[in-house]
Amino acid sequence: MSTAVARRSTLPGFGLTMGLTLTWLSVIILIPLAGLFLKTFELSLDQFWGIITSRRTLNALKISFGLSFAAACVNLVMGTIIVWALVRYRFPGRRLFDAIVDIPFALPTAVAGVALTQLFAQKGWLGAPLAELGIKVAFTPIGIFIAMVFIGIPFVVRTVQPVLIDLDPEIEEAAASLGANRWHTVFRVILPSLIPALLTGFALAFARAIGEYGSVIFIAGNLPNVSEIAPLLIVIRLSEFRYADATAIAVVMLLASFLIIFLINRLQRWAQTRIPAH
Amino acid sequence: MSMQTGLVTSTRQLRTYAPTTDVSVAAPAPRLEIVRAQPAMAPRNLRTEPGPIRFIIIALAITFLSVFVVLPLVVVFASAFSKGIMAYLAALAEPEAMAAIKLTLVVAAISVTLNLVFGVIAAWAISKFEFTGKTFLITLIDLPFSVSPVISGLVFVLLFGAQGFFGTWLQAHNVHILFAVPGIALATIFVTFPFVARALIPLMQEQGTQEEEAAISLGASGLQTFFRVTLPNIKWGLLYGVLLCNARAMGEFGAVSVVSGHIRGETNTMPLLVEILYNEYQFVASFAIASLLAMLALITLVMKTILERRLGETEVADGD
Amino acid sequence: MAIEVKNIVKTFGSFAALDDVDLKVADGELLALLGPSGSGKTTLLRIIAGLDWPDSGEVAIDGENALTRGASERQVGFVFQHYALFRHMTVFENVAFGLRVQPRAVRKDEATIRARVKELLDLVQLDWLANRYPSQLSGGQRQRIALARALAIEPRILLLDEPFGALDAKVRKELRQWLRSLHNEIHVTSIFVTHDQEEALEVANRVVVMDKGKIEQIGSPGEVYDNPATAFVHGFIGESIVLPVDVAGDAVRLDGRPLNIPALGAASGAAKLFVRRHDMAIGPAGSGALDGAIRHVRSFGPIQRAEVALAGDAGKTVIEIDAPRDRELQAGEIVSLQPRRYRIFAAQD
Numbered sequence: 048m049s050t051a052v053a054r055r056s057t058l059p060g061f062g063l064t065m066g067l068t069l070t071w072l073s074v075i076i077l078i079p080l081a082g083l084f085l086k087t088f089e090l091s092l093d094q095f096w097g098i099i100t101s102r103r104t105l106n107a108l109k110i111s112f113g114l115s116f117a118a119a120c121v122n123l124v125m126g127t128i129i130v131w132a133l134v135r136y137r138f139p140g141r142r143l144f145d146a147i148v149d150i151p152f153a154l155p156t157a158v159a160g161v162a163l164t165q166l167f168a169q170k171g172w173l174g175a176p177l178a179e180l181g182i183k184v185a186f187t188p189i190g191i192f193i194a195m196v197f198i199g200i201p202f203v204v205r206t207v208q209p210v211l212i213d214l215d216p217e218i219e220e221a222a223a224s225l226g227a228n229r230w231h232t233v234f235r236v237i238l239p240s241l242i243p244a245l246l247t248g249f250a251l252a253f254a255r256a257i258g259e260y261g262s263v264i265f266i267a268g269n270l271p272n273v274s275e276i277a278p279l280l281i282v283i284r285l286s287e288f289r290y291a292d293a294t295a296i297a298v299v300m301l302l303a304s305f306l307i308i309f310l311i312n313r314l315q316r317w318a319q320t321r322i323p324a325h
Numbered sequence: 326m327s328m329q330t331g332l333v334t335s336t337r338q339l340r341t342y343a344p345t346t347d348v349s350v351a352a353p354a355p356r357l358e359i360v361r362a363q364p365a366m367a368p369r370n371l372r373t374e375p376g377p378i379r380f381i382i383i384a385l386a387i388t389f390l391s392v393f394v395v396l397p398l399v400v401v402f403a404s405a406f407s408k409g410i411m412a413y414l415a416a417l418a419e420p421e422a423m424a425a426i427k428l429t430l431v432v433a434a435i436s437v438t439l440n441l442v443f444g445v446i447a448a449w450a451i452s453k454f455e456f457t458g459k460t461f462l463i464t465l466i467d468l469p470f471s472v473s474p475v476i477s478g479l480v481f482v483l484l485f486g487a488q489g490f491f492g493t494w495l496q497a498h499n500v501h502i503l504f505a506v507p508g509i510a511l512a513t514i515f516v517t518f519p520f521v522a523r524a525l526i527p528l529m530q531e532q533g534t535q536e537e538e539a540a541i542s543l544g545a546s547g548l549q550t551f552f553r554v555t556l557p558n559i560k561w562g563l564l565y566g567v568l569l570c571n572a573r574a575m576g577e578f579g580a581v582s583v584v585s586g587h588i589r590g591e592t593n594t595m596p597l598l599v600e601i602l603y604n605e606y607q608f609v610a611s612f613a614i615a616s617l618l619a620m621l622a623l624i625t626l627v628m629k630t631i632l633e634r635r636l637g638e639t640e641v642a643d644g645d
Numbered sequence: 646m647a648i649e650v651k652n653i654v655k656t657f658g659s660f661a662a663l664d665d666v667d668l669k670v671a672d673g674e675l676l677a678l679l680g681p682s683g684s685g686k687t688t689l690l691r692i693i694a695g696l697d698w699p700d701s702g703e704v705a706i707d708g709e710n711a712l713t714r715g716a717s718e719r720q721v722g723f724v725f726q727h728y729a730l731f732r733h734m735t736v737f738e739n740v741a742f743g744l745r746v747q748p749r750a751v752r753k754d755e756a757t758i759r760a761r762v763k764e765l766l767d768l769v770q771l772d773w774l775a776n777r778y779p780s781q782l783s784g785g786q787r788q789r790i791a792l793a794r795a796l797a798i799e800p801r802i803l804l805l806d807e808p809f810g811a812l813d814a815k816v817r818k819e820l821r822q823w824l825r826s827l828h829n830e831i832h833v834t835s836i837f838v839t840h841d842q843e844e845a846l847e848v849a850n851r852v853v854v855m856d857k858g859k860i861e862q863i864g865s866p867g868e869v870y871d872n873p874a875t876a877f878v879h880g881f882i883g884e885s886i887v888l889p890v891d892v893a894g895d896a897v898r899l900d901g902r903p904l905n906i907p908a909l910g911a912a913s914g915a916a917k918l919f920v921r922r923h924d925m926a927i928g929p930a931g932s933g934a935l936d937g938a939i940r941h942v943r944s945f946g947p948i949q950r951a952e953v954a955l956a957g958d959a960g961k962t963v964i965e966i967d968a969p970r971d972r973e974l975q976a977g978e979i980v981s982l983q984p985r986r987y988r989i990f991a992a993q994d
Contacts (some may be wrong), residue, residue, distance in 0.1 A: 057696045057716055058537050059547030064450035068462075071443045075514055076468055079480035082490055086483050125389050132386035136379055144387060146626060150394050153622035153629075155576025156474075157596035158615040161603045162397035165404055165612075172400065173392070197393050229374055258473025260579035261596070265603065278475040282583060285479065290488050297476045304471045308464075535729035538696050541716045542723040543743035543798055553746070557733040 083301070086294045098295040103271050104280065108299065111277040114188060115256035118195030122252045123245060125196075126203025133204075134211045148204045151197050156261025163194050164265040186268030191276060194263045199252030206248035210241055243318030247311055254307040257300065401619045404612035416610035417617070424590045425598040425614065432506065432581075432594060433574040436513040440570055444521025445563070449551070451522075452529035453537065463526065469518045477515045478583025481508055504586030509594065512580040517570045524566030525559055528636075532558055565632045572625040576618055646707040646801040646834050647672045648693060653702035655688055655858075662688040663699065664858035670802075670836060675828045677849035678838045681881070685858040686838045687726075690804050693836070694723045706801060722800030722833075726807040728791040730779035736790050737775040740765055743798035765793040768827070785816040789823075796831070805837035809844060821848050842882045846870060854878050876990035879919040886925065886964045888918045892989060900957050904934040911989035920987045922967040923948070927974070933983030937964075942974045949974055953982065 087095065098104060132138070133145050151159065167174045167184040177184055184190050214237065222232040238245075260278040268274040275283075277296055284293035373379065406413055416422060447466060451459060469477060483489050485502040495502060502508045536558065540550040556563075578596040585592040593601065595614050602611035648670040655663040663685045670676050678686040691697040693704060695716030704711040711719055731739050740762045744753060753761070766772040769789040779787060788808065795803060808824065809817040825848050828835055839845050845852045846866040854861045854869055854877075862874040873879035880887065891898045895908045897918065904918075930936055937953040940963065944950075948967045951974050954960040966982065968974065 057541060058453050058534060058550070059541075059715075060551075061450060061454045061456075064446045065454075065456075067443065068447040068450050071447070072462075072465060075511070075518055076465065079484055079515065080468070080472075082483045083476070083480050085490075125385070128382055129386040129389065132383045135373065136383055138383050138387075140387075144390050146630060147390050147394050149626055149629075150398060150622065153572060153626050154398070155578060155596050155618045155622065157578040157599045158401060158576070158618045158622075159397060160578075161599060161611060161615055162400045162404075164603075165608070166397055166400045172396065193393075197397070200389075200393065233374075254471060258471075258476070260473065260475050260582075265600075278473050278579065281475050281479060285482060285583060288488065290483065290486070293479060294483065297473075297479050300473055301476060304473070308471050535725055535727060536731055538716070539723070539725060539729040539731070539794075540742065540746070542694055542696065542719075542721060543746065543794065544717050544720070545742070545746040546717065549746045553742070554731055557731075 080301075083294060083297060086290065087298045090291055090295065094291070095295050098292050099299060103275070104277075104292075104296055106272040107275050107277040107280040107296070110188065110191065110273075110275065111257050111300075112303075114192045114276075115195055115253050115259075118192055118199055118256050119249050119253035121196050122199040122203045123249045126200055126207060126248060126252075127241075127245065129200070129204050130207045130211055134208060148201050150201075151199075152201050156198070156259070157265075159197060159262040160194065160265035163197060163262065164190070167193060167266060185266050186270075186274065188267075188274050190266035190268065191263050191274060194266050195256040195259060198259050198262050199256050202251040202255060203245070203248035206251060207241055207244045210244040211237075214240060243314055247314050247318075250307050250311045250314070254304050257303065398619060401612055401615050404608055405616040407612075408609045412609050413613050413616075416607075416613040419610065421590050421593070422598065422610070422614060425593045425595045426617070428506070428509070428591075428593065429575050429595045432510050432513050433571055435510045436517055436574045437567060437571050439514055440517055440521050441563075441567055444525060444566060444570075447522045448525035448529050448559075449555075452526050453534050466519050466522050469516055474516060474577065474579025475583055477580035478512050481511050481515070481584050503584055504588060504592055506592070508584040509581050509592060512584045513574050513577055516577050516580050517573045520570035520573065521563070521566035524562050524569070528559055528562040529555075561632055561636050565629070565636065568625055568628055568632065572621060575621055648802060648834065648836075649703075649705040649708075650689070650693065651703040651705075653689065653692060653699045653704070655685070655692065655697065655699045661858045663692070666702070666858070666860055668853060668860065668863070670834060672834055673832050674834055675825070675848065675850045676836045677845035677852045678836060678855060679840070679842060679845040679852050679882075680855035680861075681840060683857070684855040686840075686853075686855050687806055689855075690806055690836060690838050693802070694721045694804050695719045696723070720798060720801050722795030722798060722803040724788075724791045724795050724803070724805040724808055726810055728779070728787045728811075730787055730791060730794070732779050735776050735778060736766070736771070736782070737762055739779065739790060740794045740797050742794065761797065765797055768796070768830075769793045783816075784812045785820060788812065788820060792827075796833075800833060803833050803835040805835065807839060808837050809839070809841070817844075824848060846882070854881065856881070873919070873988065876917055876919065876993070879988055879990070884922050886918075886920045886922060886966065888920075888962070888964070889992065890916050890918045890989065892916045892991075897989065899935070899955075902957060906934050906984060906987070909987075909989055912991050915992040916989050917992050918984070918987060918989050920984045922950075922965060924984060924986045925964075925966040925968075926983045926985050927951075927966070927968050928981045928983060930979040930981050933981035935982040937980060937982060939974055939976055939978045939980060941976055944970060944973070953980065 090098075099108075129144075129148065133141060133148075154162075164185055165171055167177070167190060169175065169178050169183070169185065171185070174185055182189070184193060218236055218240070219232055222236045223229075227235065258278060260276075260282075263276055264279055267276060267279070269279055277300055281293045281296050281300075284290075284296070374382070451462060482503060484491055485495060485508060486492050487496070489503075502511070536554050537550050540554045545553065575594075576596060577594075578600070581594055582597060582600070585594070585597055587593060587597060587601065589601070595618055599611050599615045599618070602608075602614065648668075650666060650668040653663050653666045654661070666685070666689060668689070678689060680686045688697060692699050693706075693711070695711065695714065695718075698712070706719065706721070716723075731742065734742070741758055744758045744761060747753075762775075763772060766775055769792060771786060771789055771793070774782060774786060774790070779790070782790065788811075792805075792808075805824075809820055812820065821844060824837075837848070846869075849866065851863065852866055852869050853863045856877045862869055862878045864872070864874075869878060870883055873882060879885050888899055890904070891901075892908045892911045892913050892915075894913060897904045897906055897908050897911075897916075899918070926933065936956040938956070938960065939951050940954050941952040942949055947970060949970050950965055950967050953964055953966060955962045955964065974980070
């Protein structure tokens, strides 16, 4: 008998499953993404900078990021209101509306795109009355904004909802017993404890809207410099076989979404240290 | 309760998963119920708002959801049937439509099967063993959730396109990946990559390794342990992951649009056909296809709710 | 079957869970591994079962090297602390599992399996629960089913990890008796892990006391209680009065005042005096080794427990002693204490 014992684990299959996991991950995710960055390195810094700062690219990025931000803000406010209604109040159809929140997740983006366009087109159910007020939605930046609001709402609701449900009722009772009125209790006690969830929901909605393609392009109008989003510009550059341009825009967007994931993870850490798990 | 969110695209994931960086540190109990039993309301003045404010908040929520979420869904079906049921059925019977439906089913079958197998394998490696870099690995698996669909397609164009890394070689050997089924399948696998693994990892971490250890100590082999002990314990979670994976696979638009080449009757999936028909002002035909996809979404939502209830129940039953 | 463990070392990161542990278990023994959490007792049990692997050392079961075999080949029955019953299987199928996963060549036919499971369920007196699911059982029932399941594979040895840890006090008492009588009936070599000294002393033939990855003492329950080998064992098993003393030759001093008791061969220097509560005789002031004032007396059952503030040290040192109720003690009384039996161990650090 030897004294040195090989390390073994109880459950079998670690080597095999880990090997397969890494192989599959590399083939499907890592190598293709690495290819994207590799392609970027074929450009000189000047070329890269030239593509990114060209008027059309810059405008597309501005439109994507700006409208996404605006839509995420609306989602933040409306999402909070919806969560509050769903969690705190009883009203007919509450469970149905709770389920409805998931529709933007579940509906294929192309379907959402054509439906929203039809709805807000000049002769559409909502487009017609709005046109009479002199507001044109479809084929304008407002249309892009509306589509982004549609796609982002579940992110805020589903992030904040479980936190509000789990909120200890005693903290509200404690606040009330210490003489706080309802206004103080809501704005000084409840909302502050929801902040990490609210910010996370906001960031998720923002990130999703930046990358969104299907539900936006139908209603967008896609006028260069006015209503052309960055993902669409990538597709256009590809169809023109301007791979370098497409790649450069993609890298900028990808880095932005990595930054957002990073921020979300930091937010989560913060939330966990701030609100101890019970 | 710690917050549980990841950069993801489905409800359950938002509520079930710990942040991608923290899964290995602490696997929080999955939250599966849509709405849990509410704690008994404290006296009115203490935990709720005055009547008028309550009314305004409920009205705002209902109006917003009705206008922005319900109405678009209604428009799909209204437009699909605007020329009557015969026109609707005729649109679906078009060869182009049938080809798109068939292609969508084939692509979904391929990508769901592969992601199912590899999702289970990845979940086993990640949840049943301890190793350094686990958190990072989970982040990598999650990556497709945070990549724009267009970019998910673009990466494959860069690999397999005419100017791509393997383009010349593929052309020389007459292998078609781009603008053909393999490319569509690859892009779909990319965007649906995380679903199964992410549905299983928290569940399997929560369940721990005790039952597997017990099975091994009773003489079971690795495969016997997996099929007789692990699989029965994760079957609902697995079904859940497959359900969401399938919905996304059938509905994916951006990524597939980039790699498909839009060859009519050949490389058009249902979402792509919706686009083409809509742009050709064939509204009834476009919305007819769209209505099928919308039905798929609704069925997925209903089944998801049922599965969530079931997962919630098993959790309660084991709660000791 | 006999078990022999030699020079086992196991570390988790920088934490030494087991530090050069040797242990021999004779055939048919019922052995307790007793120690506080983190003492390495569960790790040792899992290494014997093949659920963990040592960094170095040897494990032999019935004379043959066990480390070349995985858990599934060792034929060791393991009862998990939280039972680890298969939640999707009935009680019957749980117990039958080990028989059903045997290689086809040796697998018994269905009728034999059924008969065997029935027999085991009878043995643990739960045959009426055969069709229930684990979630429908009480803690004590789950415990017995887990045991029946482990016994189904006719284990060469039986290992139990904190077998009563998750149960409430009353059920725990009943199951202790039951485990003892079961062992008398089936006589398979058994090791159980516990942090509860009472459990170890009451159930086991032999007790292994562990602390910080090392074995402190191995002995019969009587031995470890009456003749603790180390300060740790004295402190961990039974209630002890511990007083810091100085040893110089054969003289023992507390706070510089001599106690007229012999040092019993303890080395000179700082040391600790250990006395059982009931081993402190009470006499009139000035008659014993230690004087003190009774501060408080509680009487229950056959004993009275007195809090005594020792003289000197401004009365800051307070000890609790147990005395028979032949003479009722009064609060405020000045008494003298004389250790009847005691041990002196050199102070560590």
